[in-house]
Amino acid sequence: MSVDFRKDIFAKERDDNLNEIGKPTRRQDILGHVTGRSPFFDDHRFDGLLHIKCVRSPHHHARIRAIDTTRAETMPGVVRIIRGSDVPVNLNTLLSLLDFGKDDEPVLAESKVAYMGEPVLAIVAQSEAQAHEAVAAVRIDYEVLPHVLDVEEAIKPGAAVVNETYPGNKFEFYGGNDHQKLRFGDVAPAFARADHIVEGRYQMAPIEQAPIEPNGAIAAPQTNDRYVCYTSTQGLFFSLGTVAKLLNVESNRLHFIGGTVGGGFGGKVDSLCEPLAILGAMLTGRAVRYVLDRAEEMQVSAPRSAELWYVKDGLAADGRIIARQLTGYFDSGAYTRLTGYGVVKCIGHLPGPYTIPNVHSDAYCVYTNRTPATAMRGFGVTAVDFAIERQMDKGARALGMDPFEFRLINAYRDGDMKAHRRLAGNCALIESIQAAAERVDYPLGAEFRAMTSMSGGGGERALIPPTRTERLGMLPAGTSTVEVKTTAPGLVPQFGVDLPVPATGLPAPSPTPTPVPAPKAPETRATTYDYGASGLSAPPAPKEVPPATEPAALTKSQPGPVTPKPRYSRYSSLGNRRR
Template identity: 40%
Template sequence: MKAVGARLPRYDGVGHVTGQTQFVDDVRVREMLWAKALRSPHHHAAITRMDTSKAEAMPGVEAVITHADVPLLEYGHLSALGIPADEPLLAKDEVRYKGQPIALVAAEDADTARAGVEAIEIDYEERPTLFDVRKAFDDDAPTVHRWGNWYPHFEGEMDRRQIRKGNIEEAFEAADTIVSGVYRPAAIEHAPLETQVSMVVPEPDGRLTVYSCTQALYFSLGVMAAHLQVPLNRLKVVGGTVGGGFGGKVDTASETVTALAAMKANRPVKWRWTREEEFLASSTRAPWHMEIIDAVTSDGWILGRKMLTLHDSGAYARFSPYGLTKHSFHHTGAYTIPNLHFDGYVVFTNRVPTTAMRGFGVTSVSFATETHMSRIADVLGLDPFEVRLKNANRINDTSPNMITYPDPSTVDVVLSIAEATDHSLDDAYMSMSRAQRSGDMLPEHLAAQIGEGHEHASLHALVHGVDNDSEGN
């Protein structure tokens, strides 16, 4: 029988329904210690004094880990992509978000570990906070990151991600209508049912076995080895069976600190975050602020788009520069817009650092651009399906960064939904396909980007849109 295309049962289905599937928290080892973290109670503060001696002296406490124990305190998780390091594994002299880990206590049981955390003496001096990305650029805004209030290390040491395509001024001059709108999707918790968890076991040969809920075993291996300054074969990351992730377990959130505690105590240590820690101290999907201004014709062609994006990165960069870049590459959605002017900033605030989540970088822009598309149809009094079908990606159209689309399916999915919802459309639309745009169906602004042979598409088309007789092949 064919395996591909078949409704075969889950490989691990029987394990799941019998409770035999082994998650990190289900692994049992002898002599295991429990860990609890000291986390910042402030959104932004200097740490003026910290003394762990009383915690270390407590009976049952086997290890206390602070920044001083970390061989490489800051490591850029995406240094391969040119994104430098900015976040200490454990806070040193400053905390920039509430819940930021400062120290870890490993003890015989969870209650003792918690008591150990409470025994750490620490003094803070609170600093001004910034939470609204819209105010980050103001002269009187407090500075919340050592790089300033927004990420300054894009290619060419630019302080923003830019996209420029075509001639945006001409598009706005040629427009019949200009539609602007602001879109602000919220921060979202990943909230997997399994909270962040790791357990590290020192082995007799000096290696560490790292039981981890990571979504990315080798990524976590690399991050740990860098912080610990050990070769990759000192560590064996064990996992691959994860109780939900949605992007939040790409961050190597707990493994490295747990490893340091296990090394110091020379005993297995488990650090499982409580649900409250998961909600309040684990990373979230970013809240975004997006402004879109589109130049459109009265019959629904989008000639040009200006867009400003402020990506709330929280206290550190993590994957946000990557996410914003991806966002910028997709800010025309499933459509072809020939003239673009995009500026995006990764803005630092005193929020828990934001990170990857399902649809990373694009979920936000899909919401913004698609709601904007519906608004354009509404403002112009046009059918929202028709506006989408007109502007849909066609074969050999170009993306915001000048990549040609070889096989786009915008028309397929929109027409499938029209059929499924009994939404009636003229034959001219129902017969549309992904086929390369012909000069006949193009307004001039789109003809220009498909080059030879189409430069004579009429000005009439730019102003009045497609000629129904020749539309759709």
């Protein structure tokens, strides 16, 4: 497989004289991989190891009337049966560590189950086979409740309440909003003057990450009242914080060891196994292993959420998209996990890589009685991209235009204002489409072959139009100035930007971030990252580099009055993840 480095494009933005980047190198962990000696969580052996298997809901939605474990308790090898009432703090939401969302999910269901496969009991036994036998011997009396598996059905009045924390079946974002909004310009008059209106409805199924190594953890008591936990988690500190909260223990009593992950792709951020493995070790005083089998991985480990999108475009006869309206529903399943966060990411991604002067978008995170959804490779972005790109094909058809050329007309140019009020820079979409067309001998017209993302942007296209909002009415046009600084060879050009007042009416962020004191980290070994890996093993330890000043246009975070509290910084890498 040959990788084609197009060094002719953006040549001045890249330095070919770096010591590591661009040079072949061996992975630091590869000797362990090829000899089978890399220490995955399950490659640790303990005498008298106990095993957990869960009793799971056979219903999409049901009230638990009674649980009878009489037979199971006396079965050979059964050491302990853990119920929801044994979990010290049996309600959590994963991103509570970031103050995102309300606690809504138990480790083990107590009063009701909200999806098929939801765990109700954890059986700790001497062997997996004995745990399976005991699981089959438990009798649970369920009162089956009406369920809802469709996002549009779920938000209708009278729909079954999936998740009592959110009785309307919609997640509440910061400020109590039931959806995320994006407003840029004013779509209504633009639709009225458009030559074509193109509408589409797009649906994407959930996608299971399916790492070859399943989710799992082994926990064991250590001396000094501490517990060691070998885990497959993608977020070691994140998982540690989650367990500390659920089990109501100081995090310094937990000793997490991980970093060697057999594939994750977002499917190992939910801390599904660590809380029960450690609780099992606490309750039995023995080493306890809890691993999902493949059927559990497929049924109950969280996939990327399903999404449903409505897209409406207003097109000018010359091929420009003059307005785009998007309404999206993310299927979070029964609990929040990371889908609400995915919606926030999604809004920042709209309306796709195209310069559109009028954009209106609402995106909802909806609860249904399906398996809870979570992170998975570009969640919040990939599915809506599918919708947008199908819509682009549809638009090209409506105009009688070539779909490549239709995209080239609308693609971002450097210096264009994006709908979320950041200036576009290093927009290689035009060049990428040209390169793709060339590779497959796709004929592009001469004017399209001559296009470049490096000219034609800015100016009028850098302006923020007057914007219609529901709450504040019409906001005046924003202003922005773009100054492309001359750069020495090998340096990235910097876009200096005066940020306009954002449409929310909130003040722009202070240019200097408030310094945050570094907290004491809990003890955690064998990891050089905490939340940023996408299922790969630990990357080489980063070398010390002098701090660099980030160009203002590229600073992250939404403008807003919220001053970061110091405790956020413990989990600050959550905001920096790349997957």
